[in-house]
Amino acid sequence: MKLTVDRLHVTLDRNPILRDVSLQARKGDIVGLVGPNGSGKSTLLRTVYRSLRPADGVVRVGEDDVWALSPRTAARRTAAVLQDGGGNTTGLTVTEIVALGRAPHHGLLGRDGAEDHRAVADAVDRCGVRALADRDYASLSGGERQRVLLARALAQSPQLLVLDELTNHLDIRARFELLDLIRTTGITTLAVLHDLDLAARLCDHLVVLHEGTVVAAGPVLDVLIPRILGDVFGVRARTERHADGVIRITYAADALADALSDGETAADGPSEHRDGRPPVGR
Numbered sequence: 312m313k314l315t316v317d318r319l320h321v322t323l324d325r326n327p328i329l330r331d332v333s334l335q336a337r338k339g340d341i342v343g344l345v346g347p348n349g350s351g352k353s354t355l356l357r358t359v360y361r362s363l364r365p366a367d368g369v370v371r372v373g374e375d376d377v378w379a380l381s382p383r384t385a386a387r388r389t390a391a392v393l394q395d396g397g398g399n400t401t402g403l404t405v406t407e408i409v410a411l412g413r414a415p416h417h418g419l420l421g422r423d424g425a426e427d428h429r430a431v432a433d434a435v436d437r438c439g440v441r442a443l444a445d446r447d448y449a450s451l452s453g454g455e456r457q458r459v460l461l462a463r464a465l466a467q468s469p470q471l472l473v474l475d476e477l478t479n480h481l482d483i484r485a486r487f488e489l490l491d492l493i494r495t496t497g498i499t500t501l502a503v504l505h506d507l508d509l510a511a512r513l514c515d516h517l518v519v520l521h522e523g524t525v526v527a528a529g530p531v532l533d534v535l536i537p538r539i540l541g542d543v544f545g546v547r548a549r550t551e552r553h554a555d556g557v558i559r560i561t562y563a564a565d566a567l568a569d570a571l572s573d574g575e576t577a578a579d580g581p582s583e584h585r586d587g588r589p590p591v592g593r
């Protein structure tokens with residue numbers, strides 16, 4: 312399902328946190344949300360998965376305003392993997408945690424059926440946590456927990472996946488495995504990523520948030536240009552597609568961009584390679 316965020320304004324404790332934020336993800340797109348600490352990424356995710364009501368603007372999953380849907384219908388459409396983990400997980404095994412993802416699909420009796428068992432088993436296998444299935448969730452390492460939380464989200468059979476720093480506990484191989492897994496699901500995904508190289512590898516499009524507003528949006532090579540890397544992230548760097556097809560960011564030896572003078576661009580050289588797709592965001 313497509314995701315449309317239209318002119319969103321979010322206020323927390325009377326402070327404007329997001330201002331006039333718009334973005335779109337087409338069905339099956341993976342859109343990366345990047346920006347410095349405190350730029351509003353998590354706040355935007357919370358608004359998208361309906362845990363935070365905006366002061367103004369609308370979030371549509373498919374054609375529907377998420378606040379016009381029942382919580383249950385909204386939960387069938389959108390699954391989130393968040394930084395603060397799994398909610399109340401006391402005493403639960405890995406399988407029980409993953410099975411929680413089926414809750415929005417249960418009937419009034421709340422019993423698991425064959426389809427629920429299938430969805431849980433499939434998610435456990437895809438996320439590589441079969442060997443942990445009977446372990447107490449609390450006993451797992453940070454990286455193992457993240458895999459389990461992704462399995463819970465996939466068991467939910469969502470049409471939109473919202474990920475907040477999914478890879479931050481993962482070793483390098485596990486990062487690549489998880490990125491591959493997300494790609495193969497085909498689920499529309501909005502993912503906050505601090506690692507710009509990973510964002511460039513995973514995402515079809517990026518949206519850059521800075522001080523609560525969208526300052527750039529579009530294909531990776533159009534967005535991670537020296538000016539944005541310098542002005543928003545404060546680093547001197549350039550982004551290129553290498554001969555193997557992978558987009559990589561090269562940071563200058565003196566990577567801190569504080570010394571940039573007016574008109575100077577961080578790390579010389581052109582970086583844009585347009586792929587002809589329409590930009591997202593506004």
Ligand SMILES: Nc1ncnc2c1ncn2[C@@H]1O[C@H](COP(=O)(O)OP(=O)(O)OP(=O)(O)O)[C@@H](O)[C@H]1O
Binds near residue numbers: 324326346351353
């Ligand atoms: N309840 C609140 N009241 C006032 N300000 C808040 C509240 N919650 C968050 N903020 C502020 O909103 C801003 C955006 O926070 P948010 O967590 O969305 O940023 P972020 O981009 O996800 O940051 P990070 O990369 O550090 O995780 C921050 O300046 C934060 O201090």
